[in-house]
Amino acid sequence: MAVDIPAIIKPTRLRGRGGLLGECLAEFLGTFVLISFGCGVVAMAVAALPGSGRAATPVTIFLAAGDWLLIAWGWAFAVAFGVYVAGGVSGAHLNPAVTLAMAVRRGFSWAKVLPYWFAQVVGALTGAALVYLVYHDAIHAYDSVAPGPKVNGHTNATFSIFATFPAAYFHGGYWGPLVDQIAGTAFLLMLIAAVLDVRNQAVQANLRPLVVGFVVAAIGISYGANAGYAINPARDFGPRLFTYAAGWNSLAFPGSVSGTFSSYWWIPIVGPLIGGVVGIVVYDLFVGDVLLLRSELAALPEPGRATPVRTTDEE
Numbered sequence: 001m002a003v004d005i006p007a008i009i010k011p012t013r014l015r016g017r018g019g020l021l022g023e024c025l026a027e028f029l030g031t032f033v034l035i036s037f038g039c040g041v042v043a044m045a046v047a048a049l050p051g052s053g054r055a056a057t058p059v060t061i062f063l064a065a066g067d068w069l070l071i072a073w074g075w076a077f078a079v080a081f082g083v084y085v086a087g088g089v090s091g092a093h094l095n096p097a098v099t100l101a102m103a104v105r106r107g108f109s110w111a112k113v114l115p116y117w118f119a120q121v122v123g124a125l126t127g128a129a130l131v132y133l134v135y136h137d138a139i140h141a142y143d144s145v146a147p148g149p150k151v152n153g154h155t156n157a158t159f160s161i162f163a164t165f166p167a168a169y170f171h172g173g174y175w176g177p178l179v180d181q182i183a184g185t186a187f188l189l190m191l192i193a194a195v196l197d198v199r200n201q202a203v204q205a206n207l208r209p210l211v212v213g214f215v216v217a218a219i220g221i222s223y224g225a226n227a228g229y230a231i232n233p234a235r236d237f238g239p240r241l242f243t244y245a246a247g248w249n250s251l252a253f254p255g256s257v258s259g260t261f262s263s264y265w266w267i268p269i270v271g272p273l274i275g276g277v278v279g280i281v282v283y284d285l286f287v288g289d290v291l292l293l294r295s296e297l298a299a300l301p302e303p304g305r306a307t308p309v310r311t312t313d314e315e
Contacts, residue, residue, distance in 0.1 A: 039128055048138040163237075230268035
């Protein structure tokens with residue numbers, strides 16, 4: 001049932017919200033929702049469930065595949081609801097890699113790229129702050145009883161609630177995690193392009209956010225363990241900034257664990273930005289251009305006619 005809802009702030013007092021400012025506010029709020037639910041589900045798995053007596057011990061995490069599925073589906077819902085919140089105003093990029101890819105291939109204004117990025121990072125940082133406010137006691141309880149090594153009393157496990165790090169089998173190398181982030185984000189943009197392409201088997205508009213959430217779940221289930229599937233520079237960088245300020249120190253910046261990895265912070269930024277462009281270009285080369293050519297051929301007039309013949313139904 002449609003209801004007329006009056007504006008909280010009169011449009012005459014803040015007309016700028018109708019343009020770029022309004023889009024950035026939507027990007028901020030959508031990314032805030034994304035991180036609040038996404039980092040929130042990791043806080044549940046890492047600290048809250050063990051600390052509340054719902055696991056074998058106060059530090060028992062990831063003993064079965066179901067633990068990872070909890071996180072994968074939690075992030076899927078986080079993405080879907082973030083897109084539902086912001087989609088009608090800004091298009092709900094919620095991800096600098098999406099914004100860059102749309103500017104490269106979909107005519108998105110380059111003048112909006114940096115403002116969108118700023119709004120996304122601030123929204124992600126604010127979402128991380130909310131998760132810390134809600135789960136501070138659980139995080140402190142986990143860090144208090146968990147074995148070392150610790151940085152300023154914090155463990156890498158509780159840092160993982162907020163930002164990402166590579167698996168130990170990379171032995172501190174950069175190329176493996178970088179390729180992982182490029183590949184994961186390429187899939188993300190390739191599938192987003194397919195979902196949005198009305199020339200393809202496009203998803204109906206009100207289901208697109210949910211399907212994009214499924215895309216993120218698929219990436220997490222298939223490619224998540226290598227490096228935490230950030231696939232979003234704001235998703236990693238904003239919470240990483242917060243954790244640095246909140247006391248995780250070198251675990252956040254430069255992103256180091258002695259003997260395991262060092263100076264990791266740039267990987268979840270550079271990898272997704274490259275991968276997003278790669279993914280959308282690959283989609284256009286293999287599918288988008290074919291669909292465009294077919295639509296142009298279908299619109300060509302028959303030989304000897306100036307315009308296509310119209311059927312009785314069309315008239």
